[in-house]
Amino acid sequence: MKKENSPKKTSLFNKLYGFTKPHKTYFLSALLTVVLISVIAPTRPYLIQYTFDRYILSPDPVMLQNMIILMIGLLLIETIIQFGVTYLSNRLGQLIILDIRKQVFGKISSFKLKYFDNTPVGTLVTRVVSDIETIASVFSEGFLQIMGDLLKIFAAIGFMLWIDWKLTLVTLIPIPLLIIATNAFKNGIKKSFKEVRNRVAELNAFLQEHITGMSIVQIFNRENQEFKKFEEINEEHKKAHIRSIWYYSIFFPIVEIITAFSIGLAIWYGATDVMKSTSPEASPGKIISFILYVYMLYRPMRQLADRFNTMQMGIVASERVFHLLDSDETIPDNGHIMLDNLKGRIEFKNVWFAYHGDEFVLKGIHLNIEPGEKIAIVGTTGSGKTSIINVLSRSYEFSEGDISLDGVSIRDIRSDSLAENISVVLQDVFLFSGSILENIRLQNEQIRREEIIEASKFIGTHAFIEKLPGGYDFDVKERGNMLSAGQRQLLAFLRAYVHKPKILILDEATSSVDTESEQLIQKATEIISQNRTSIIIAHRLSTVRNANRILVMESGKIIESGSHDELMSFDSNYKKLIEKQYALS
DSSP states (O other): OHHHHHHHHHHHHHHHHHTTGGGHHHHHHHHHHHHHHHHHTTHHHHHHHHHIIIIITTTOHHHHHHHHHHHHHHHHHHHHHHHHHHHHHHHHHHHHHHHHHHHHHHHHHHBOHHHHHHSOHHHHHIIIIIIHHHHHHIIIIIHHHHHHHHHHHHHHHHHHHHHOHHHHHHHTTTHHHHHHHHHHHHHHHHHHHHHHHHHHHHHHHHHHHHHHTHHHHHHTTOHHHHHHHHHHHHHHHHHHHHHHHHHHHHHHHHHHHHHHHHHHHHHHHHHHHHHHOSSOSOOHHHHHHHHHHHHHHHHHHHHHHHHHHHHHHHHHHHHHHHHHHHOOOBOOOOOOBOOOSOOOOEEEEEEEEESSTTOEEEEEEEEEEOTTOEEEEEESTTSSHHHHHHHHTTSSOOSEEEEEETTEEGGGBOHHHHHHHEEEEOSSOOOOSSBHHHHHHTTOTTSOHHHHHHHHHHHTOHHHHHHSTTGGGOBOOGGGTTSOHHHHHHHHHHHHHHTOOSEEEEESTTTTSOHHHHHHHHHHHHHHTTTSEEEEEOSSGGGGTTOSEEEEEETTEEEEEEOHHHHHTTTOHHHHHHHHHHHHO
């Protein structure tokens, strides 16, 4: 197992190290300060020993004063360098996670919709926010600090051996015990931290889903049941954290005991040498310096275990993040053609499509739509209506056949060019927190405020917008909750209209609105569909009467095609759908 995991960890670390390349100045500066402080710190105990033995036991006030000034100066230099280590390493970490977060969000933005069908939003939020924040610790509290601690340990042992190798060997007798305890702590805490991260992802996913769907929870009086489920997830999260706390609560006292043991051995051996020998190798100053060196050794050793685990947390988090970055969940954008002056002719040639495996929801679709033609698609739930627009807009990739615009396969068209020429108005309109103007413009600064207002007047949305506090600057809040379903739908029409698409798709755009809003939407539909190819997927069949052609779908196939009058002239499936809907109304 170790042979399999090592290359993986090395690969992850290499990927992380690759993110330091744009910030070489910060990385090398942080590395230099780490080396400097590791070399300077162990000189202080030696200077204390030297001063005590030379200028205190044999009093020399002038030299004592000079040595104190020297040590204060050295301490100030060490403090400044320590500030540099902390600042540079943390800044480096923040710069790196800024780059990673941008890459991750860009990657998520390119994923096909099928990925979001199978992945909880809360899990993705954990990856983008919490996991990436943890990666920063690899640089701010991990790699550089581990290197500094190791250098400090080797430098301290080097000074100790140079001062008195016998006393050093005696003092370091408990080191094997510390190594065993540190290794056990490192392994235990790594496992617990991994469990903590899993529980955090579960908690985030649960909270995101239930806060978003709180209306359903309250409508069906499920608060107590969902609270119990939350308690269970929260309890597992707590247990995972307590397990990590338990490891810390055991490890740190053990380190303190081992430290005290080493100090006791140093004092015992040094004092015995002083008392029994006429020319002792030990001296009071030497014993004091060794006590300081013991603290200088064991403190980094204790921190090393903690830093290794911090780094392990960062590595585990980076594994999740890089798994996301390495995911091949995008629809290949191999297109090279930019659509200029698209007329809007659409052709489906034997198109097959499945959301899962070979469970096809579109089966050999053949369809020609002429430029400027208004097509309506009707059918029972699950017949494949929405799938038609999903594959046309390349939100999902079709399995077989081809779809072309003006004779050009959509796979040969650049995705950004395709998106610019197709606007989709969905049944469930999504509005972002912010003003109406921002939701219409969608960061496209080329769309002027005056242009939006003029378009709004043209399609009939200006009146209700002007009545809102602030008008076009009214904050619709999260998901547009400050507006009714009909108002959100009308804004979706306005948004589609101002982006001036060549192809307009309306997916069940009037299925969840009141009669008054439906009338406004029907009027808006007539206006924005003029002189452009339009596909209307309708649940309310009264909205499709004026379509040039109506397609009836069943089980993934087009079974009927014609105008309203043509389809009503015989015993068609369309006629049955109309009669059934009127009977229910």
